[in-house]
Amino acid sequence: xxxxxxxxxxxxxxxxxxxxxxxxxxxxxxxxxxxxxxQRTMANERLKEALWGVYDRSRQTYGYRRMHAAVHSQIPCNxxxxxxxxxxxxxxxxxxxxxxxxxxxxxAHSVAPNRLAQLFVAAQPNQIWLSDITCIxxxxxxxxxxxxxxxxxxxxxxxxxxxxxxxDLTLKALEMALLKRRPKEGLIHHxxxxxxxxxxxxxxxxxxxxxxxxxxxxGNAYDNAPMESFFATIKTELVHHCRFQTREQARVALFxxxxxxxxxxxxHSALDYQTPSDFESLYRAA
Numbered sequence: 001x002x003x004x005x006x007x008x009x010x011x012x013x014x015x016x017x018x019x020x021x022x023x024x025x026x027x028x029x030x031x032x033x034x035x036x037x038x039q040r041t042m043a044n045e046r047l048k049e050a051l052w053g054v055y056d057r058s059r060q061t062y063g064y065r066r067m068h069a070a071v072h073s074q075i076p077c078n079x080x081x082x083x084x085x086x087x088x089x090x091x092x093x094x095x096x097x098x099x100x101x102x103x104x105x106x107x108a109h110s111v112a113p114n115r116l117a118q119l120f121v122a123a124q125p126n127q128i129w130l131s132d133i134t135c136i137x138x139x140x141x142x143x144x145x146x147x148x149x150x151x152x153x154x155x156x157x158x159x160x161x162x163x164x165x166x167x168d169l170t171l172k173a174l175e176m177a178l179l180k181r182r183p184k185e186g187l188i189h190h191x192x193x194x195x196x197x198x199x200x201x202x203x204x205x206x207x208x209x210x211x212x213x214x215x216x217x218x219g220n221a222y223d224n225a226p227m228e229s230f231f232a233t234i235k236t237e238l239v240h241h242c243r244f245q246t247r248e249q250a251r252v253a254l255f256x257x258x259x260x261x262x263x264x265x266x267x268h269s270a271l272d273y274q275t276p277s278d279f280e281s282l283y284r285a286a
Contacts, residue, residue: 046075048085048089050071050075052089057265058070058265058266059237059261061236061237065079065269066267066273067086068082068083069269070273110198110203111193111198111215112198112213112214113214113215114214114215114216114223115188115190115212115214116128116190116214118225120151120225121151122150122151122152123152124152125152125153125155125181125280125283126150126152126181126187127151127152127187128150128151128152128187128188128190129148129149129150129151129157129177129183129188129190129211130148130149130151130190130191130226130227131148131149131170131173131174131189131190131191131197131227132146132147132191132192132227132228132231133145133146133147133165133169133170133194134147134231134234134235136239136244136254137239137244138245138246138247138249138250139243139244139245139246140247141247142163143161143162143163143244143250143251144161144162144163144164144165144169145159145160145161145254146159146160146161146169146170146172146196147159147173147227147230147231148173148174148176148177149226149230150181151226152279152280152283153271153276153277153283154226154230154268154271154276154279155263155277156230156258156263156276157176157180157181158174158176158177158178159173159176159254160172161254163247165196166196167196167199167201167202169196170196170197170202171202171205174189174205174206175205178205178209183209183211185209186212187209187210187212188211188212188214189206189211189213189214190214190215190216190224191213191215191216192216192223192224193215193216193218197213197215198215233262234254234257234258234262237257238253238254262276263275263276263277264276264277
């Protein structure tokens with residue numbers, strides 16, 4: 001519409017007007033139209049194609065740092081360039097929300113000392129396990145998820161899901177971890193002071209396998225930071241973007257996230273941008 005107005009008023013072709021405004025020749029304009037894309041433009045297109053593949057495989061969960069780590073080995077690039085291209089394309093990682101407290105202490109139970117003191121370092125698998133519980137909202141009501149995480153590779157080694165918060169929930173998660181990993185004597189098991197972990201049945205199971213219990217201080221999330229970080233991740237990347245109609249639907253989605261995506265596909269910044277599975281494999285190979 002604007003070009004038609006210019007032509008009717010000036011009696012000139014819109015291209016002539018455009019060239020005069022931009023101070024370029026008509027021949028220069030047509031030469032620019034025929035010129036192939038620059039190497040930089042083509043490189044950006046190849047990089048965006050690679051980034052889209054990573055973004056899709058990550059289930060749209062990676063920020064620019066993980067995206068950069070995933071493509072850098074194939075296409076050398078700067079993380080600032082990756083951030084700029086993601087911003088231009090409007091791609092964003094999923095954001096976190098607040099979490100809910102699910103465990104409560106029983107003052108009648110004995111409490112183990114805090115053997116970690118926020119020093120979250122493990123030299124090998126099955127040296128330190130972390131445990132905790134979180135809740136998942138469904139249309140049928142709450143679904144509670146108990147998890148056991150191996151600190152060395154941040155790998156989920158045990159989990160259980162129930163519609164209650166009884167000790168049986170945490171026992172099932174621990175039993176799965178023991179069956180899968182068969183740890184040696186001296187493993188440290190760290191949790192909060194929830195009654196599910198201080199109960200006689202849970203502590204007896206730890207004692208039978210010669211596992212040393214460790215517990216965080218009351219109301220201090222930093223004492224179990226890697227476990228809290230995992231729950232924040234699963235809420236951010238999965239739970240807060242789904243409306244589960246049934247508990248069974250939530251169970252299927254949580255299983256897929258933990259066993260398929262998190263353990264085997266999702267790269268972790270604390271593991272030099274490797275998956276928990278690959279990080280453990282390197283240790284065993286060495």
